[in-house]
Amino acid sequence: MTPNVAAAKAALSHLELDDNPVSIRAKSRDFFWYSPVLKPRMDHLLGDFVVAPRNEAEVIEVLKVCYAHDVPVTTRGAGTGNYGQAMPMAGGCILHMKNMAAVKSVFPGRVIVEPGCLLKDVDAACKADSGQELRMFSSTWATATIGGFVAGGSGGVGSCTWGSLRDLGNIIRLRVVTMEEEPRILEFRGEELARVSHAYGTNGIITELEMPLAPAYDWVGLFVAFEDFDAALGYTEDLANQDGILIKIASLYEAPCAHSYFQRVAPYVTEKTHLVGIMVAPQSMDGFETFTARRPAAKVIYQSGANDWARDPGPVFEYGWNHTTLRALKVDPSITYLQVRYGYPTHAEKVRTMREALSPEVLQHLEVIRENGKVMFAGLSLVKFTTEERLDEIVRLHEEAGCMIFNPHRFTLEEGGRQTVDDRQLNFKREADPKGLLNPGKMIAWDDPNWGFERIYSYPGMKAAE
Amino acid sequence: MTPNVAAAKAALSHLELDDNPVSIRAKSRDFFWYSPVLKPRMDHLLGDFVVAPRNEAEVIEVLKVCYAHDVPVTTRGAGTGNYGQAMPMAGGCILHMKNMAAVKSVFPGRVIVEPGCLLKDVDAACKADSGQELRMFSSTWATATIGGFVAGGSGGVGSCTWGSLRDLGNIIRLRVVTMEEEPRILEFRGEELARVSHAYGTNGIITELEMPLAPAYDWVGLFVAFEDFDAALGYTEDLANQDGILIKIASLYEAPCAHSYFQRVAPYVTEKTHLVGIMVAPQSMDGFETFTARRPAAKVIYQSGANDWARDPGPVFEYGWNHTTLRALKVDPSITYLQVRYGYPTHAEKVRTMREALSPEVLQHLEVIRENGKVMFAGLSLVKFTTEERLDEIVRLHEEAGCMIFNPHRFTLEEGGRQTVDDRQLNFKREADPKGLLNPGKMIAWDDPNWGFERIYSYPGMKAAE
Ligand SMILES: Cc1cc2nc3c(=O)[nH]c(=O)nc-3n(C[C@H](O)[C@H](O)[C@H](O)COP(=O)(O)OP(=O)(O)OC[C@H]3O[C@@H](n4cnc5c(N)ncnc54)[C@H](O)[C@@H]3O)c2cc1C
Ligand SMILES: Cc1cc2nc3c(=O)[nH]c(=O)nc-3n(C[C@H](O)[C@H](O)[C@H](O)COP(=O)(O)OP(=O)(O)OC[C@H]3O[C@@H](n4cnc5c(N)ncnc54)[C@H](O)[C@@H]3O)c2cc1C
Numbered sequence: 001m002t003p004n005v006a007a008a009k010a011a012l013s014h015l016e017l018d019d020n021p022v023s024i025r026a027k028s029r030d031f032f033w034y035s036p037v038l039k040p041r042m043d044h045l046l047g048d049f050v051v052a053p054r055n056e057a058e059v060i061e062v063l064k065v066c067y068a069h070d071v072p073v074t075t076r077g078a079g080t081g082n083y084g085q086a087m088p089m090a091g092g093c094i095l096h097m098k099n100m101a102a103v104k105s106v107f108p109g110r111v112i113v114e115p116g117c118l119l120k121d122v123d124a125a126c127k128a129d130s131g132q133e134l135r136m137f138s139s140t141w142a143t144a145t146i147g148g149f150v151a152g153g154s155g156g157v158g159s160c161t162w163g164s165l166r167d168l169g170n171i172i173r174l175r176v177v178t179m180e181e182e183p184r185i186l187e188f189r190g191e192e193l194a195r196v197s198h199a200y201g202t203n204g205i206i207t208e209l210e211m212p213l214a215p216a217y218d219w220v221g222l223f224v225a226f227e228d229f230d231a232a233l234g235y236t237e238d239l240a241n242q243d244g245i246l247i248k249i250a251s252l253y254e255a256p257c258a259h260s261y262f263q264r265v266a267p268y269v270t271e272k273t274h275l276v277g278i279m280v281a282p283q284s285m286d287g288f289e290t291f292t293a294r295r296p297a298a299k300v301i302y303q304s305g306a307n308d309w310a311r312d313p314g315p316v317f318e319y320g321w322n323h324t325t326l327r328a329l330k331v332d333p334s335i336t337y338l339q340v341r342y343g344y345p346t347h348a349e350k351v352r353t354m355r356e357a358l359s360p361e362v363l364q365h366l367e368v369i370r371e372n373g374k375v376m377f378a379g380l381s382l383v384k385f386t387t388e389e390r391l392d393e394i395v396r397l398h399e400e401a402g403c404m405i406f407n408p409h410r411f412t413l414e415e416g417g418r419q420t421v422d423d424r425q426l427n428f429k430r431e432a433d434p435k436g437l438l439n440p441g442k443m444i445a446w447d448d449p450n451w452g453f454e455r456i457y458s459y460p461g462m463k464a465a466e
Numbered sequence: 467m468t469p470n471v472a473a474a475k476a477a478l479s480h481l482e483l484d485d486n487p488v489s490i491r492a493k494s495r496d497f498f499w500y501s502p503v504l505k506p507r508m509d510h511l512l513g514d515f516v517v518a519p520r521n522e523a524e525v526i527e528v529l530k531v532c533y534a535h536d537v538p539v540t541t542r543g544a545g546t547g548n549y550g551q552a553m554p555m556a557g558g559c560i561l562h563m564k565n566m567a568a569v570k571s572v573f574p575g576r577v578i579v580e581p582g583c584l585l586k587d588v589d590a591a592c593k594a595d596s597g598q599e600l601r602m603f604s605s606t607w608a609t610a611t612i613g614g615f616v617a618g619g620s621g622g623v624g625s626c627t628w629g630s631l632r633d634l635g636n637i638i639r640l641r642v643v644t645m646e647e648e649p650r651i652l653e654f655r656g657e658e659l660a661r662v663s664h665a666y667g668t669n670g671i672i673t674e675l676e677m678p679l680a681p682a683y684d685w686v687g688l689f690v691a692f693e694d695f696d697a698a699l700g701y702t703e704d705l706a707n708q709d710g711i712l713i714k715i716a717s718l719y720e721a722p723c724a725h726s727y728f729q730r731v732a733p734y735v736t737e738k739t740h741l742v743g744i745m746v747a748p749q750s751m752d753g754f755e756t757f758t759a760r761r762p763a764a765k766v767i768y769q770s771g772a773n774d775w776a777r778d779p780g781p782v783f784e785y786g787w788n789h790t791t792l793r794a795l796k797v798d799p800s801i802t803y804l805q806v807r808y809g810y811p812t813h814a815e816k817v818r819t820m821r822e823a824l825s826p827e828v829l830q831h832l833e834v835i836r837e838n839g840k841v842m843f844a845g846l847s848l849v850k851f852t853t854e855e856r857l858d859e860i861v862r863l864h865e866e867a868g869c870m871i872f873n874p875h876r877f878t879l880e881e882g883g884r885q886t887v888d889d890r891q892l893n894f895k896r897e898a899d900p901k902g903l904l905n906p907g908k909m910i911a912w913d914d915p916n917w918g919f920e921r922i923y924s925y926p927g928m929k930a931a932e
Binding site for chain 2: 110130132162164167190215216217218243244246281284287288372373375
């Protein structure tokens, strides 16, 4: 099966098609370079052309043409993914969703939107319409798309209240186009959502989303400083367990993260400061202040709209989730990270265990999430990278201690997830992408069902470096 | 200290004052008669006159005049309280709040309202203004006042999400008038709220409230039937733990409660049906249906707006909380109830223990509540009343099994609560009601600090039956 790229390009030339090498290079990259493991392996990857459909009919046309000519198709939202999810492993067509960005309608509690809409634009439209916003969003709110969030993300700002994207109710409906001789349009709800959500676009293209909304508030951003890590940990967990205090994010950064990596915060903390970042609904500020006053170890050092800081630090959520890693990387390029699940009820204990074992080589960065109704932690630990072997060992140490790792140094669905095949995704790929052209190389179960996970998957179809 | 009722009446005659014996009788009663223990003890109680201030200045006038003439003042919202909270134990003035019912302003996430406003009118105004409603309300939403709810209630519909009224953040601000020679106006927030919330009006009159709001949705009411109690229990708890599915109430009624006491539901269930009542946000219905389809034991028998029932059962929440008792009482006057706290993480186990020990004399009626971030149960068990001795024994059996009882057969704050003195309330009463004229007989700590709780408190100042 040799792709006939030239034929596909010719057949699609009436669409918004771009084959300028500079554009191709730009649109063939995501944030894979966060990982020192993925960087050398993926840096050379390039698609052959970029096409930006204006509507679903054009998406269908692209898929049909590429199917006919055996050309791989890798979908691109904004390319802010971290695991090379949007990297065109085998070249081919980059399907750029930027022109499908309409907010179609807003209702009480839900929005219908096209996939290329930026998260911040979804929120702006919902707020203007009826004081609503997305329940949860990636910390790349300002730059990422809603389609990319659902196809590639997991949760984020808001997950302390609403859980993760995969939880029932956090996606209502997805409209999906298949890559067959005659592409089909399917509408998924309920159990069917798991086929394509967080599937990296390997088995269908999302052309419309229906997402639940929460009320939009003028969230108050706060930084709370602690001298003692355990006090900070207890504070963060207890706050998140206050049923009457509505928060949008609660993050904990082990010292000296704030001092070393948060430039605008640094003047107000020391190397010993463990920092907690929070966003509180305005109507909950009294409750928040009462709660905080009961804990003398907690010092509120920053409150948005009520502070005398020389330079505003910007939105508090842009310190959390993977923005923490971004800020650390900018200061110290040798930093990378891991994604850890500290499950209830042993979450706090496990955090302490890992910190004792690995700090400061691994610094704790925790995000409060809810899972099955319980407050617990997602760790996006900052790791001082030395070698791949040591990184693997750190992964192993976590797993031995009972902490689940979602390895961000792997580009496949399975290795970045629970290392098991998701049959719903695989079976749907069989139906919807019979030639295996959608984002090739990202689903091991499709390529090599017997892969053993002992070492990083090496996709045989990967475009070689020139 | 002999009250000079005549002098007080004369001094207040320019206000809306009512001393018609029929009105006095009507306004001297609440739902104390739910309790076969309180009924004979309180049935005869009568105030001397009813006054309905039109604004805060008139409240102050009433309190000042009654202070001068040593006349007790018992505040009345709508008189739907269950423990004789609003019964004028020592006669005197009944301060009826019905004329202070304005919704003053609505903001994103909060409302400022006068105490005499009905819960349903608060919601109507907030919904009309900006699609908002109270986070939680008593199931007497249609008849009770917001002031009575905060002064006498604990939580209710919405507590499965937001916890209880006493939790930080669920009341923002209370404006309170004291009963002194010169009444003072105080504004309470934060820690100070605990002085007067759930204090039965024993230490100040609430003249304005600021309450947090949640979005108003067209909640879908559902009844789900089970053959097996444990399946129903597990379903209810698991549903409430679904972070992405927004619910407003989840109640479980042990068989044959639905068949025997819920007239309009009875044709659709059997004597063996354990029933679960739920309200789900419309945008969460897909998630709810997916969740329910995973549990074959669950049969959805009713959905509001989508059913062929001959007679509409009305709002699902009017089957929950203390409406369950009301419905049972109407069919079988020998039924009464108990309030139980089944605390996390042994809540389900304790429910099973009590059911095994006491069903069908005590039927389980459970309401999902959140406490400290965890889903657990409030029990409003239906009790087949025989004697006071047996009722006390049932209380004891619960306590021995580690289930906390809030005894609804007691009229004092302490006996209906944790049997301990609330120093914040007592200390504030010393300041705010030096003559002890506000709702006398309801705070044991004020009357008799050495009371031992072995038997029901008998208030020496109680007006004798004629
Ligand atoms: C600083 C930083 C912070 C981050 N914080 C978070 C966070 O808080 N939470 C989180 O979950 N992630 C986070 N991420 C990862 C990523 O930014 C988010 O998942 C983001 O929402 C991806 O959106 P995107 O538009 O950039 O998607 P892309 O990176 O363009 O795509 C992501 C994946 O989805 C596929 N895809 C895109 N659109 C479609 C479509 N319409 N149909 C089918 N497949 C499609 C792509 O092929 C790719 O596999 C972060 C990344 C960075 C760099
Ligand atoms: C069928 C039924 C169901 C119920 N369900 C619930 C439930 O779900 N949750 C719940 O918490 N309760 C419940 N209750 C109890 C009661 O209805 C509620 O607490 C209700 O909110 C009380 O409001 P009210 O206006 O009737 O207050 P009232 O009964 O008039 O007063 C209650 C107490 O507050 C005092 N008070 C009233 N207004 C003021 C004021 N402005 N300042 C100071 N003190 C004041 C009174 O003196 C009295 O002590 C239920 C009762 C019944 C009969």
